[in-house]
Structure formats: structure tokens, C-alpha cells
């Protein structure tokens with residue numbers, strides 16, 4: 001397994017629409033292993049392949065805390081087949097938007113169809129943080145970040161902060 005570099009906003013590579021996966025191969029499973037290792041190290045609870053510069057429709061999620069047994073979930077070519085009319089608000093963060101957080105409202109429950117680690121078709125219903133996280137990751141597949149759900153004023157403020165931090169790190 002190998003650690004990959006997570007791309008941070010603003011970056012045109014995060015705006016790319018990811019391509020569907022044709023077949024789930026060993027190479028693809030190696031990529032998912034790398035994504036999981038990169039996500040655990042960050043640490044984060046989810047990661048889309050496009051965040052490491054691979055624009056394929058692949059997501060890994062693990063909601064387990066650091067002291068809990070790992071419980072990785074893999075989603076390839078996910079599609080939302082149902083979303084609850086009822087909505088839920090969570091404070092979201094993103095590994096591509098480091099150290100910035102804000103409230104985002106999304107459907108509270110969703111059903112999703114996807115391929116798993118072995119390439120088998122699955123359809124499952126999710127609620128709570130899992131529903132929020134999967135929708136956040138599926139946004140990445142469309143080139144959308146959580147800050148795109150905020151007002152232009154808040155988004156512009158966050159992008160300015162990200163650029164300021166980037167410039168400061170380039171100065172050393």
C-alpha cells in the first residue's frame with residue numbers, strides 16, 4: 001500500500017467529473033487500498049479518488065473512530081436511487097478544504113446502488129453520518145465541494161483562507 005497526496009482547493013483537478021469504472025480489477029483494488037491508507041492517515045472518514053488526482057467514480061468510507069475496529073466501505077459507480085424528503089444538517093469538513101467547517105443540509109436518508117470491493121452489485125439504505133458522508137463523497141465525483149453548498153460570501157472567504165495558507169507554506 002502507498003500513501004497518496006490529497007489535492008487541496010482551489011485546484012481545477014477537484015472540478016473534474018469522474019469517469020465510471022468499467023471492471024473491478026486487482027489494480028483498482030490496489031488503488032482503493034491506497035485511498036483507505038491515505039484517508040486513515042489524514043485522518044478522515046471518507047475519500048473520493050479524484051481527491052488524489054484519479055478521476056474515477058470510486059469512494060472509500062470508514063466512520064470508525066481511531067480507537068475502534070476498522071470498518072471500511074467501498075463504493076464504485078454509486079447512484080442514489082431514493083432520497084428522503086426529510087433533511088438533516090451536519091457540520092461538514094473536507095480533506096481538500098483543510099481546517100474549515102460549516103453546516104450543510106442534505107437528505108437525511110438515501111438508498112444507493114453501487115459495486116463493492118469485489119465488483120458485486122449492492123443496493124443499501126443509509127442514514128445518519130453515513131448518508132451525509134456518502135452524499136459529500138458523491139459530490140466530489142461531480143466536481144462539487146461542500147463549500148459549493150454555502151453562500152458565495154462564505155465560499156469566497158474560505159477560498160481566500162485556503163490561498164493564504166498555501167502561500168504561507170510556499171514561503172518557507
Ligand code: GNR
Nearest residue numbers: 044045046047092093094095136
Ligand atoms: O473526514 C471527513 N469528515 C466529514 C465530516 C462531515 C461530513 C463529511 C465528511 S467527509 C471528510 C473527508 C473528505 O473530505 N471526504 O471527501
Ligand code: NI
Nearest residue numbers: 093094095096
Ligand atoms: Ni471531501
